[in-house]
Amino acid sequence: MKIVPAEETTCKRGQQYCILLYSEKKENYLQNIGYLGEQLDLYLVSKNIGTLWFGIGKTDESSWKELDFVIMIAVSKIDDENKFRKDMFKSKRKALDEIWMGESIIGVSNFVRFAPSACNTQPWIVEHEKSTLKVYRYKKRGKRGIMPTDKVTYYNQIDMGIFLCFLDLCLEHNGIDFECTHFVDNGSDKEKTIVASYGMQEKRDLHYLLLNGRRKEKR
Structure with a gap:
């Protein structure tokens, strides 16, 4: 730099x-x-x-x-x-159910939504199943804001790095151990491109927040 x-x-x-x-x-x-x-x-x-x-x-x-x-x-x-430090929940962001599939995780799911992205495109989707998170770069057809068409994938790949930083920090902050496997993103124009897979270590004190507000302890 x-x-x-x-x-x-x-x-x-x-x-x-x-x-x-x-x-x-x-x-x-x-x-x-x-x-x-x-x-x-x-x-x-x-x-x-x-x-x-x-x-x-x-x-x-x-x-x-x-x-x-x-x-x-x-x-x-x-x-x-x-x-510049205002209520972040007043920021314009996608609803949680647009970017997170499966059970929510307390202190993680509702915070990673606020990662910055080019033209606020928020090009990510997380799929949560059991103790695994799969993170995808998501490109919705026709949605690019003011970005030139040939620059959307370029900037969205940078955005995914920003998002993974947020995700890692939120998991660490909440005491959730994990191992992350990164995949090569070659900049394809597919709707969904997998960029990372997280294997989370189950703990006696690890709780997941279900979308309906109930809590379930993972043992």
């Missing part, structure tokens, strides 16, 4: 600096950028630094240290945290 003054990019969102993210091009590199960048995003916000993933931003340095430019994050110090 490289930090540059705002004027060295095409981003005009009132930011002070932009963090440019570069990568070698290899399997799942876009997903990897999303996963790493979101950890930085969350950390900066915890320090009262406003952040914005800016997908269409450009820089004159399309390559750096033999790595290719992928995306940028605009940042600015906030003098009053109330300016």
Whole structure:
């Protein structure tokens, strides 16, 4: 990553600096950028630094240290945290039953919905069956917001990395042990592309929240 003054990019969102993210091009590199960048995003916000993933931003340095430019994050110090820390449940997000199939998990299912995504496309679906979660990149036909058609899959692969970061953090925060298997996302145009499978370790204190509000202990 490289930090540059705002004027060295095409981003005009009132930011002070932009963090440019570069990568070698290899399997799942876009997903990897999303996963790493979101950890930085969350950390900066915890320090009262406003952040914005800016997908269409450009820089004159399309390559750096033999790595290719992928995306940028605009940042600015906030003098009053109330300016950007609002009630997240007022954010426009898909309903839980649109992105999560099967039993909900307390402290996880209803929070991963708030992962940021390009044009708020929220291109993910989770299928929960027994102690397994399967995560898919979902591309609904005709839904792309203002993104150019040829950029939808590109940015949505970054989005999936952001989502997996949210999912990992929520599982860890709730004390749920898991093993994750990642699959290669080659950017296909299929409606559903599997990106990861989670095997969760059952614990005596692990509870799942059913959609009707009942609780069931997994023993």
